[in-house]
Each structure stands twice: as structure tokens, then as C-alpha cells.
Amino acid sequence: MSDDVAVVMIALAWSGGVALVGLVAAWLVRSASLRWQSVTIALTAVLAVVAGVIGTARAMFLSAHDFAVVLWVCLVAGLVAATVALVLGSATARWSRSLAHDARRLGDDGHVESRGAGPAEFRDVSTELTLTSRKLAESRERERRLEESRRELVSWVSHDLRTPLAGMRAMTEALEDGLVDDPARYLSLIRRDVERMVRLVDDLFELSRIHAGVLPLNVEAVALADVVSEAIAGADREARAGRVRLGGQVDPGLVLQADPGGLSRVVTNLVDNAVRHTPADGAVEILGRANSGGIELIVSDGCGGLSGEDLRRVFDVGWQGSSARTPDRDDPHQLGQAGLGLAIVKGIVEAHGGQVTVANHDPGCRFVVLLPDDGGVA
Ligand SMILES: Nc1ncnc2c1ncn2[C@@H]1O[C@H](COP(=O)(O)OP(=O)(O)OP(=O)(O)O)[C@@H](O)[C@H]1O
Numbered sequence: 001m002s003d004d005v006a007v008v009m010i011a012l013a014w015s016g017g018v019a020l021v022g023l024v025a026a027w028l029v030r031s032a033s034l035r036w037q038s039v040t041i042a043l044t045a046v047l048a049v050v051a052g053v054i055g056t057a058r059a060m061f062l063s064a065h066d067f068a069v070v071l072w073v074c075l076v077a078g079l080v081a082a083t084v085a086l087v088l089g090s091a092t093a094r095w096s097r098s099l100a101h102d103a104r105r106l107g108d109d110g111h112v113e114s115r116g117a118g119p120a121e122f123r124d125v126s127t128e129l130t131l132t133s134r135k136l137a138e139s140r141e142r143e144r145r146l147e148e149s150r151r152e153l154v155s156w157v158s159h160d161l162r163t164p165l166a167g168m169r170a171m172t173e174a175l176e177d178g179l180v181d182d183p184a185r186y187l188s189l190i191r192r193d194v195e196r197m198v199r200l201v202d203d204l205f206e207l208s209r210i211h212a213g214v215l216p217l218n219v220e221a222v223a224l225a226d227v228v229s230e231a232i233a234g235a236d237r238e239a240r241a242g243r244v245r246l247g248g249q250v251d252p253g254l255v256l257q258a259d260p261g262g263l264s265r266v267v268t269n270l271v272d273n274a275v276r277h278t279p280a281d282g283a284v285e286i287l288g289r290a291n292s293g294g295i296e297l298i299v300s301d302g303c304g305g306l307s308g309e310d311l312r313r314v315f316d317v318g319w320q321g322s323s324a325r326t327p328d329r330d331d332p333h334q335l336g337q338a339g340l341g342l343a344i345v346k347g348i349v350e351a352h353g354g355q356v357t358v359a360n361h362d363p364g365c366r367f368v369v370l371l372p373d374d375g376g377v378a
């Protein structure tokens, strides 16, 4: 065996022994601060060198003095390495504490902003915490809005039920007391209130099924032109009464896979709204045409445009714009409106895999429904 190989083997044996002790020490301090783990690594490295030097001292033919010098150099180098490791370990421990602090804040107020300090891995974790905190903030905001709209809905629905009920109670009392000259008119008003409440309860039931995701869809081939013609025929009387021009045009042969009842409800709700909000001598136009990947239905009216808040909230459950919720008994336009129609439209369209949007379009607004021609339920 050559001298070189012998030296390598001796150094390996001595340093390896120290390395084993170092591994045991690292295992013992595995749960201690990062600071002590760095010091353990640095000391193991230096002591492995010292052990290698001691083990091979004889092969180096060093004088006792030179040997002492080498040991002193190793000792000082070891102290310097341990100090540097302590400083770096302390910095790492500080970054790690700051991450723990951020994680705690995420649980408390949910707001964390990445500090951009520390090693790359810590910065990655910090960026992830920031992204998670933003997502949490968004979902808290969504939850707050949902809770607010649920509260609004309960108060609106109780108002919409209380108003006709109070009217019915007053009318039945007057009938009972025989104070009424024209009982037939009272009876027809009571009937109208009952129908209004039945419609409200039906709409609420439909909405709850939509929100629970259990809206039954019986998908079949539906000709869009037929659905539009029916909606126009249904709104014709009200349009004539309000002197609103009502017209539509659907490209020939447009057939889509949809639930016929649901689709008809969508078109009827949009057309009824458009006619009701268009002043005399205005026009409502319905267009149906093929669009890339689906079918587009456009309902334009002459309502004069919606405010920014209305544009944002018309599809919210119970939203009725700035209009008062107390209906005028003699105005048939106001009776039976509960602000649920567009929420139902949105629910049905989305259940078909489509989307509905609204925008102002002189002289009114324009609702656009986009539906996949396979009904989104292949
Ligand atoms: N075509 C339209 N033009 C102008 N405003 C509209 C139009 N459609 C809806 N709106 C506004 O959006 C609100 C909500 O409409 P939505 O159809 O959901 O409820 P509604 O018509 O008031 O009651 P419901 O449909 O439950 O009988 C309306 O009260 C109205 O203020």
C-alpha cells in the first residue's frame, strides 16, 4: 500500500469516527433551535479535520512544535466556523420565527404581506402565505356579502309577505263587518294578493333548489324560435297596454339542448322585465343567434339605462334597484314583483353551463345569455 493511500485511509478512519459522533450529536439536537444545529455541523466539520490531522500526524513527520501549531490553527478555525455558524443559525432562526409569526397572523386576522427576506425556501413559504391570506380575505368578503344578502332577503321577503297579508286582513275584516259596497272587487283584490304570495313562495322554492344544486333539468332538443315566440306572445298584452313595441328575430334552425321549462322561464323573465321597464313608445327587441361554441340570446329594452350599482346587483336575490318595495295596489306593473326573477334566470342559465350578463346599451339595457348548444350537460 502506498503512503498516500495509507494517509487517506487513516484520515478517513479518524474523520469518519468524528463524523459518526457528529451525526449522533445532530440527532440529539434535532429538535433544538436551528442555531445549535448549524453550530453542530460547523464543529463536526472542523473536528473531522482535526481528527484527520491527529491521525496522520505521524505520517507527516511533523515536529512537536509544528504539530502544536497545526492544532492551534485548527482550533482557531473551529472557533471562527462555530461563531459564523452561530450567527447564520441565529439569522435562520429569526426568519423562521418571523414565518411562524406570519402563520399565526393568518389564523388571527388573515392578513399577511410577504417580507421578501431570508433564504429562497423561506421566501417561497412567505409568498405562499401571502397568496393564501389574499384568498382567505376574498372568501371572507364573499361570505360577508352572502350573509348580508341573506339578511336582506329575509327582511325583503318578510316585507313582501307582510304587505299583502296586511291588505288581506283589512279587506276580510271589512267584508266580515259588512262595510263593503263592492265585495266582488275586494274578493278579486284578495285573490290577486294570494296569487302574488303563491308566486313568491314558488320562486323562493325554485331558488332554494337552484342554490342547493338540485334543480331538475330534463334536457332535450329545443328550438329557440319557439321559446322566443311563446315569450313574446305571453308579454304581448302588457306591451300593448304600455305602448311598447315588442319584436324578435331568431336565426332559423337554432336548436339547443336544454330543459324546455327552464329555458322558457329564462326568456319569459327577461322579456317581462324588459317590457315592464320600457316607457311608452319604447321598444323591446329579442335576438337569437349562433355564437362561437353556443347560442346567444339578447334582450334589449328602452329602460333608460341602469346605474352602476344596479348593473352590479341586478342578479342578486331580492334586489329591486332603487324602487320602493311597497307596491301600488292600482299599478299592475308593481304587483307580484319580488326581485327574484333575475336570480332565477342566472341560476337556470348557469345550471345549463351558460352565463348571463347585463350592460347599458342606448336607450336602455341589454341582457345577453350565452348557452352552450349541448346544454352543458352532455
Ligand atoms: N330589463 C330591465 N330594465 C331595467 N331594469 C331592470 C330590467 N330587468 C330587471 N331590472 C331591475 O332589476 C331588478 C331585479 O329584477 P328581477 O327580475 O330579479 O326582479 P323583479 O322583476 O323586480 O321581480 P320578479 O322578477 O321576482 O317578479 C328589478 O326590480 C329592476 O330594478
Ligand SMILES: [Mg+2]
Pocket (backbone or CB within 6 Å): 269, 272, 273, 340, 341, 342
Ligand atoms: Mg323580473
